[in-house]
Amino acid sequence: MKTTIIAGARPNFIKVAPVIHAIKKAQQNGEKIAYRLVHTGQHYDPKMSDTFFIELNIPQPDINLECGGGTQAEQTAAIMIAFEKELVANPADLVIVVGDVTSTMACSIVAKKLNTKVAHIEAGIRSFDLSMPEEINRMVTDSITDYFFTTTKWAGGNLLKAGVEQTRIFFTGNVMIDTLMANQHKFREPAIWAKLKLEKKQFVVLTLHRPANVDEPGKLKEIIETILNNVNGLPVIFPIHPRTAKIFTDLGIEAENMHLVDPMGYLEFNFLVSNSKAVITDSGGITEEATVFGIPCLTLRDNTERPETCEIGTNELVGAQPVKIKMALEKLFNGNWKKGTIPALWDGNTAERIVERILSFNG
Template sequence: MAPIVHVLGARPNFVKAAPVIRALGAAGAEQAVVHTGQHYDERMSEIFFVELGLPEPDVNLGVGSGGHAEQTAALMIGLEREFTSRSPALVIVYGDVNSTIAAALVAAKLHIPVAHVEAGLRSFDMTMPEEVNRRLTDQLSDLCLVTSPEAIGHLANEGVPVARAHFVGNPMIDTLLANLDSFDTAKARAAFDLPERYVLATMHRPANVDAPGTAAALVRHLHGVADLADLVIPVHPRGRATLLAAGLDEHPRVHVLEPLGYIDFIAAVRGAAAVVTDSGGLQEETTILGVPCLTVRPNTERPITITHGTNRLVTFEELVPAARKALGGPDGPSPAHDARPPLWDGHAGPRIADVIMEFLGEHGVAA
């Protein structure tokens, strides 16, 4: 039988893939996992396989970092070799990283069907590399597996046939809900010497951390948040040198940590009084956990987190006032929204598996 090949390259991919791999395994599908090595730090990749119960990758391409062209080219070369040797029944790609678009391009040119998990999300900001990756991947995908209702409209507006789009829910939330009992905030506080009340931050978007001047401005405002409450920031490899050069760790109430594994990280998020981020997935996770989230970006491809969760877009200048409000300042705390977005119910993995198995059956492919 031809295998279904999952292409994984970065932390969010692993979290989304775990329930899909589990559900396809229960359906009897033969599967292979290709880890591209786009995230090559153990805490950003390998530890997730252990914590999420993912099978060991069948291959690790070990691509590592580099410019967009260099990294994408290396990914395509390695993936073409793997797809040619494995002859997949289907390639499944996740999210919007360079591994995603590289795998979709290679599979399409080899006439291998592609399924895109998290299709149709749009920031409408083409200066974001992720937006370019998302749009092109959806055009190349035979199955567009959608996590939120508005994404169906985005795909239709771009000419994607409605039969290719399937609203299945959010597999990242499957993983979150399945591990709720493991997110021990007291244990995380003890392990990382965290105070009782803190704001957790993550920053890695190129627009925020690549240019020294921008990074310095961001650090000044993060220090302003630290004036209100201790700021805990696991520092992503991207931007680490720039942020530290800008003096990130020079405030007495800023706690700089190394990247954390999934369980430790979400435990720290769950125990935070608020979150400051430019991440996409963390906007979703805080929505379910009911933690106020301030997203330091001019736009989001996840507007459902704003309407259904605790998320708010802020500029650098708005960050400290918004943090004061979220922490319970004069205007009171930001209220958590109890309702979950549609189909964020912990069963997206099985729905995705059903769509994929039906697609392969219709096309006479055994997996």
């Protein structure tokens, strides 16, 4: 079986790594399966992509489509045009897409129009918030996918409600956790650890990138100041997204416990998260990692496509209103944060289950 694996943005690299490793293991066991890794170039900053290939031991892509930059529509169009040429030149039996970024949707559409089957890893997750570009990407991708690999039974339920046949839905677990468990022994201190003489559980990690939180300077300033005023003076480590950095510099926020750092590699960032007092974020994937680490996670959103991190894990939806952020931080520092557990099949073996299932399609 010939497969083409799509990666375009930071979360994708984390998710495709264990799949590639599982395919290589299957090859060593005599299975007839090949892969071609296509990097769409959606994230073109080396700090946001290249380091992941090195840290996670992923082979260099067979091709980089170099489709970074532009508006949502421009980037979607560029990826579709470039990937169509790629897939025509290198036909596959199955195109494997992961997650919910622009590359996921664009390459799925191209594959289906070329009569190539599509497998979606992390299918079925929903925020039910159509203001999020990722939600559009998920819905479009799942509407044309052939094989659905889900992280939870809840995600599978969303697909069933949308009319997907049960026989095409496979509850295999979470590939992000495969990568987390496989690399945990390699986590390393970032430079900021020694520079600030950080101590375990004595600092907070902050990540913000969603337009709803960072595009309006006044709102972003309000969020940041609320956090700084309610963390009991603990250092706040903010690996700042390039997009957010442009806005943040104009806010004029000065606080001794606010520390901006460049985007980190996977191993350094997760060292910080796993040793932190708590994580404050508007990301989705980080809520999963925090849940596995047992680290309190405050999500500055009103909805989540990963409800298991709230129902089972250590995550809580806080929203972005200052009063709610303040209340959540008071709860944290009063020692009243919930103790979470790890969802089913988040055990480090998801990719092997996926590849085993893909091999059965060939039979």
